[in-house]
Amino acid sequence: MDARTAAARFLDSPAHAEGTRRAYRFDVDEFCDWLEARGTPLEAVDIRVLVDYAAGLGAARRAGGKLAPATIARKLAAVRAFLRHSLGASRVPDARLAPRRGRRLPDAPRSAEIDKELASLEGDGPLPLRNRALVELVYSAGLRSSEAVGLDLVDVDFEQELVHVRHGKGGKDRVVPLGEEAADWVARYLRDARSQLARGANDALFLSATGKRLDTSTLRRLVPHPHRLRHAFATHLLEGGADLRTIQELLGHASLSTTQVYSHVDGRRLRKVYDSAHPRS
DSSP, rough: OOHHHHHHHHOTTTOOOHHHHHHHHHHHHHHHHHHHHTTTGGOOOOHHHHHHHHHHHHHHHTTTOOHHHHHHHHHHHHHHHHHHHHOOOOOSSSOOOOOOOOOOOOOOOOOOHHHHHTTOOOOSSHHHHHHHHHHHOOOOOOOTTHHTTTTBBBGGTTTTTTTEEEGGGGOOOEEEEEOOHHHHHHHHHHHHHHHOOOOSSSOOOOOOOTTTBHHHHHHHHHSSTTTHHHHHHHHHHHHOOHHHHHHHHHHHHSSSSGGGGGGGHHHHHHHHHHHHTTTTO
């Protein structure tokens, strides 16, 4: 089987979510281009070929290209997944090929910045009310964009003050608290705005102007970088005294190591307390 045919089968696999398929497509096509340019058939790919490919990506970065270590790691992860599917797991080595990534700290807006951003969403009519409720909920519950627009009416439990996040990243479900401010705005949206947007039966919590389920592009138009709200959620919890294990559960991280990028915040807080309280600081 040639690389192009194998790539098409890999990308069409029902095991991939649509977002995963889109993310893989460019990197896998790029790898197939590279194989064709050097005349290497797919069946001949081994550790030496992968090392050559990784070296080429690294050389492009050193030559002034825009390939960050994280980008190279992403490309190689896509290629490994493609090769595992096409050649079998035994043919794909576990050796580290990507350059080590520097520690990237989350860019979390301060509370005052979030208050200003939320206040800018206010206005008359159902859409501004929907927008405020949506962004309040994203920040209050630490939701990913796809999780927020994927919520159904039954997922918000006002009585128990909980949000049921279904089919999060990795297909994992979780339950997170519903904050008082977010609960108030979502309730107002449901009472005063959603019925004006609804067009027939639709279980989606947040609806577009045409009555369909909202998509993530709408959230990105409201908040250019909605993931910063998720960072703010985690950062502000940690600054308030929450432990990393709790934040891991609330964010839906499979590994605590993913959550530990927020530990620098705790270090800053501890340093501030130390400097103000210790006689030898």
